[in-house]
Amino acid sequence: MTQEEQDAILGRTRREYKEAKNRFGALKKRNGEIAAVARKLADALEQYPDRLMVGNLPHGSLALAITDPKHVYTPGDADQLSQDSLCVHLSEYMKARDDKARLRQELIDQGDGDPEA
Numbered sequence: 728m729t730q731e732e733q734d735a736i737l738g739r740t741r742r743e744y745k746e747a748k749n750r751f752g753a754l755k756k757r758n759g760e761i762a763a764v765a766r767k768l769a770d771a772l773e774q775y776p777d778r779l780m781v782g783n784l785p786h787g788s789l790a791l792a793i794t795d796p797k798h799v800y801t802p803g804d805a806d807q808l809s810q811d812s813l814c815v816h817l818s819e820y821m822k823a824r825d826d827k828a829r830l831r832q833e834l835i836d837q838g839d840g841d842p843e844a
Contacts, residue, residue: 737837744830744842751823757816764804 806812835841 733837737834737839740830740833740837741839741842744827744834747823747827747830748842751820751827754816754820754823758820761807761813761816764807768804768808 831842
């Protein structure tokens with residue numbers, strides 16, 4: 728393999744690593760957003776359990792909603808915490824984490840050094 732080919736591979740690996748790192752960062756940020764909704768929901772459940780509504784909401788979706796003096800939990804909030812939504816998100820998160828780790832190791836193996844050092 729020529730030096731040009733090796734440089735091209737290294738450049739592509741660097742680009743892919745940067746993209747994976749950005750994707751992982753965005754998904755990690757999303758973890759925090761989902762956790763914030765879950766914390767608010769948990770607080771509301773503790774303080775106002777009698778305000779829990781499960782059923783068809785005005786938009787026609789089956790969702791969980793809680794209202795308290797500070798927050799209104801919408802079908803969108805409930806959808807973020809649905810089993811399907813969480814499974815999809817966590818699957819994407821783990822794939823991005825693994826891709827980032829794999830590309831990091833490829834850069835190290837190609838002699839480019841550890842991009843996280």
